[in-house]
Amino acid sequence: MSSQFSEQDHYFMQTALDLAEKGRFTTTPNPSVGCVLVKNGQIVGRGFHFKAGELHAEVMALREAGENARGATAYVTLEPCSHYGRTPPCAKGLIAAGVTKVIAAMQDPNPAVAGNGLKMLAEAGVESAVGLLQEKAESLNQGFLKRMRCGLPFVRLKMAMSLDGKTAMENGESQWITGEAARRDVQGERAKASAILSTAQTVLADDPLLTVRWTQLPASVQQNYPLENLRRPIRIILDRRQLVRPEHKLFQESSEVWLVGDRERDLSAFPAFCRAICVQTEAGKTYLQSMMAELAKRQINSIWVEAGKNLAGALIEEGLADELILYIAPKLLGDKARGLCDLPHLTRLADAPLWKFHRFCQIDTDIKMIYHPLKHNQ
Amino acid sequence: MSSQFSEQDHYFMQTALDLAEKGRFTTTPNPSVGCVLVKNGQIVGRGFHFKAGELHAEVMALREAGENARGATAYVTLEPCSHYGRTPPCAKGLIAAGVTKVIAAMQDPNPAVAGNGLKMLAEAGVESAVGLLQEKAESLNQGFLKRMRCGLPFVRLKMAMSLDGKTAMENGESQWITGEAARRDVQGERAKASAILSTAQTVLADDPLLTVRWTQLPASVQQNYPLENLRRPIRIILDRRQLVRPEHKLFQESSEVWLVGDRERDLSAFPAFCRAICVQTEAGKTYLQSMMAELAKRQINSIWVEAGKNLAGALIEEGLADELILYIAPKLLGDKARGLCDLPHLTRLADAPLWKFHRFCQIDTDIKMIYHPLKHNQ
Numbered sequence: 001m002s003s004q005f006s007e008q009d010h011y012f013m014q015t016a017l018d019l020a021e022k023g024r025f026t027t028t029p030n031p032s033v034g035c036v037l038v039k040n041g042q043i044v045g046r047g048f049h050f051k052a053g054e055l056h057a058e059v060m061a062l063r064e065a066g067e068n069a070r071g072a073t074a075y076v077t078l079e080p081c082s083h084y085g086r087t088p089p090c091a092k093g094l095i096a097a098g099v100t101k102v103i104a105a106m107q108d109p110n111p112a113v114a115g116n117g118l119k120m121l122a123e124a125g126v127e128s129a130v131g132l133l134q135e136k137a138e139s140l141n142q143g144f145l146k147r148m149r150c151g152l153p154f155v156r157l158k159m160a161m162s163l164d165g166k167t168a169m170e171n172g173e174s175q176w177i178t179g180e181a182a183r184r185d186v187q188g189e190r191a192k193a194s195a196i197l198s199t200a201q202t203v204l205a206d207d208p209l210l211t212v213r214w215t216q217l218p219a220s221v222q223q224n225y226p227l228e229n230l231r232r233p234i235r236i237i238l239d240r241r242q243l244v245r246p247e248h249k250l251f252q253e254s255s256e257v258w259l260v261g262d263r264e265r266d267l268s269a270f271p272a273f274c275r276a277i278c279v280q281t282e283a284g285k286t287y288l289q290s291m292m293a294e295l296a297k298r299q300i301n302s303i304w305v306e307a308g309k310n311l312a313g314a315l316i317e318e319g320l321a322d323e324l325i326l327y328i329a330p331k332l333l334g335d336k337a338r339g340l341c342d343l344p345h346l347t348r349l350a351d352a353p354l355w356k357f358h359r360f361c362q363i364d365t366d367i368k369m370i371y372h373p374l375k376h377n378q
Numbered sequence: 379m380s381s382q383f384s385e386q387d388h389y390f391m392q393t394a395l396d397l398a399e400k401g402r403f404t405t406t407p408n409p410s411v412g413c414v415l416v417k418n419g420q421i422v423g424r425g426f427h428f429k430a431g432e433l434h435a436e437v438m439a440l441r442e443a444g445e446n447a448r449g450a451t452a453y454v455t456l457e458p459c460s461h462y463g464r465t466p467p468c469a470k471g472l473i474a475a476g477v478t479k480v481i482a483a484m485q486d487p488n489p490a491v492a493g494n495g496l497k498m499l500a501e502a503g504v505e506s507a508v509g510l511l512q513e514k515a516e517s518l519n520q521g522f523l524k525r526m527r528c529g530l531p532f533v534r535l536k537m538a539m540s541l542d543g544k545t546a547m548e549n550g551e552s553q554w555i556t557g558e559a560a561r562r563d564v565q566g567e568r569a570k571a572s573a574i575l576s577t578a579q580t581v582l583a584d585d586p587l588l589t590v591r592w593t594q595l596p597a598s599v600q601q602n603y604p605l606e607n608l609r610r611p612i613r614i615i616l617d618r619r620q621l622v623r624p625e626h627k628l629f630q631e632s633s634e635v636w637l638v639g640d641r642e643r644d645l646s647a648f649p650a651f652c653r654a655i656c657v658q659t660e661a662g663k664t665y666l667q668s669m670m671a672e673l674a675k676r677q678i679n680s681i682w683v684e685a686g687k688n689l690a691g692a693l694i695e696e697g698l699a700d701e702l703i704l705y706i707a708p709k710l711l712g713d714k715a716r717g718l719c720d721l722p723h724l725t726r727l728a729d730a731p732l733w734k735f736h737r738f739c740q741i742d743t744d745i746k747m748i749y750h751p752l753k754h755n756q
Contacts, residue, residue, distance in 0.1 A: 163704065163733065163749065164718035165543020173727045309713055316710060326541065330733040330749055332694060334721025335687055340542035343712025349551045355541065355708040357745060360738055367735060369745070371541065371708055 019048040029299035031144040033057040044068035058090040070098035079108040082116035091120040105137030109148040143302025166337035181364035193304035200239035313342035397426040406572040407677035409522040411435040422446035436468035448476035457486040460494035469498040483515035487526040521680025544715035559742035571682035578617035691720035
């Protein structure tokens with residue numbers, strides 16, 4: 001696919017991808033997008049989307065380029081939009097500025113765009129090409145793309161465990177299995193997610209904050225993500241039995257908390273940033289599948305799950321986990337300790353959910369491994 | 379330490395280490411040793427030890443060098459021996475051949491040598507130096523060195539598990555958690571060990587052969603280890619309750635089996651290659667510690683352990699495991715499945731045995747991770 005592209009094309013698209021990264025923590029529910037305008041081999045405009053409601057990448061790049069945009073080539077990490085949303089369509093802006101060629105890393109699967117941006121350009125006589133560094137562009141927006149394509153959020157299941165797959169001692173003691181550096185890494189992962197999902201069970205057991213604590217972010221993240229830009233992921237608590245109480249630590253930080261259940265709920269004792277999300281089990285779906293579809297409808301692109309073995313097991317059994325992120329501490333806790341995931345329906349080895357190894361890194365004395373599903377056990 | 383050595387010295391010692399590797403599968407209970415004789419910058423003799431009772435590396439290199447040994451420098455991966463064993467002392471051989479300098483990667487901790495080889499050289503006016511590429515030389519003979527230094531074998535504990543630390547389904551089904559390539563790798567690891575240790579419990583449950591099957595060795599091992607050289611590691615079965623019977627598959631291959639227990643045992647129904655090893659618990663030691671000391675006395679350098687969670691846990695709790703080798707399959711088996719190790723005495727997270735990450739590699743779809751103890755939980 002990319003043989004039609006020159007080495008220079010690759011370089012400029014990589015620059016656009018690097019720019020897109022700058023919105024990595026803040027654009028949700030929008031995708032992260034970067035744009036570079038190039039004229040006579042020189043970059044004349046750079047742009048990236050930072051936050052919903054603010055400038056799109058193309059507009060920002062066009063502003064920098066000014067008159068230089070005329071006759072330039074635009075490198076964008078996602079097909080320019082064609083619809084009037086919070087801002088006018090970027091395809092129109094590129095045409096009006098006199099850009100003569102557009103190279104997009106990938107088509108936008110958003111049904112409101114889905115090729116229409118490219119069509120709009122073609123109709124105005126602007127040359128276009130798609131597919132340069134597409135894989136990198138895909139990985140930049142896993143959440144947005146999953147939501148657009150499947151009507152579901154991209155679900156990342158975090159598990160911190162010992163070498164023997166244990167998450168806590170028999171008595172529940174779990175602070176801390178992994179080391180400080182791994183816990184900082186978790187803060188960085190939380191910061192990227194649209195929402196953090198946990199359960200009432202975990203809230204009752206551990207009373208966590210489930211916030212992003214800027215001071216605890218890895219230094220590499222802090223550098224690119226100053227405190228004043230901090231976006232607080234929505235904290236979603238699965239609480240069908242209505243066990244979470246206003247006294248829980250969750251409510252000590254005033255960022256959104258969504259309590260998910262299947263009945264109406266009186267929240268008068270809770271702070272105003274706490275909302276009840278009522279989800280019913282849809283026909284042909286499990287409760288969790290219905291909940292995920294509802295969260296996608298509410299524009300949740302990506303979910304970072306920190307929960308116990310029941311929710312972990314259910315997400316895995318129901319094919320809802322798109323990524324496993326294992327933090328493995330160099331400890332052994334023994335057989336009595338608490339396990340990683342409950343898979344009550346699994347009885348034969350041949351039916352065990354299969355995963356594909358994706359990435360490995362060492363974080364101080366701990367290991368981080370990432371796996372993707374090979375097939376869903378649905 | 380190695381600043382006294384030139385780049386050329388490093389090159390020749392590495393050549394000697396590569397030669398030593400050729401005995402990697404066969405020298406037990408002796409160490410693997412390589413030797414290179416260099417004169418005027420040219421290698422004039424190469425040698426390695428292949429098997430107990432056969433030529434020492436130095437003698438083989440001296441034979442190749444012939445008269446060229448006079449005035450040469452010898453690079454040996456272990457201090458030349460000074461004692462009359464199955465062969466005369468190599469230090470004497472080097473002196474007699476007129477070698478003028480000896481560089482050894484490390485001193486031999488064997489109490490029968492322990493510096494005496496170097497002393498013998500010095501007394502004859504042969505210059506010597508020690509410590510070049512010592513770390514590599516150490517890792518070549520972990521087993522021999524542990525036995526010489528501590529009177530214990532080097533124990534490598536193999537565990538094949540799912541991502542969630544499970545080794546079998548609830549009903550015991552465990553064939554196969556890991557893939558074929560990982561199982562071939564296990565064959566290669568077995569082949570390196572002096573002995574393979576398992577338990578009567580495992581024999582009764584799985585009826586394993588516990589042999590090295592040459593056809594199943596990784597191709598890289600087969601290449602350097604032809605079938606005709608195959609050494610069969612001793613199969614040691616911990617069987618205090620005398621449960622192993624002559625019908626077990628263990629006895630289908632005529633290579634040594636040692637049944638370890640604490641009482642006399644009638645082996646008249648067993649094949650001749652089966653021996654009973656009677657071990658009593660020594661004062662101040664556990665039974666396993668006493669057994670390991672006895673196995674070291676019987677010249678077992680290194681042990682590859684394939685057993686269930688009880689022996690694994692006990693070896694870990696008693697500080698006897700020198701290395702964990704984890705083969706991790708990309709599967710999840712869930713909480714009901716069988717665990718990795720039983721640590722009955724562990725109740726506080728702070729007391730969990732700590733390990734240090736050593737090595738990671740991908741074997742087809744599986745992962746192999748190696749850990750060393752950070753501190754023993756003794």
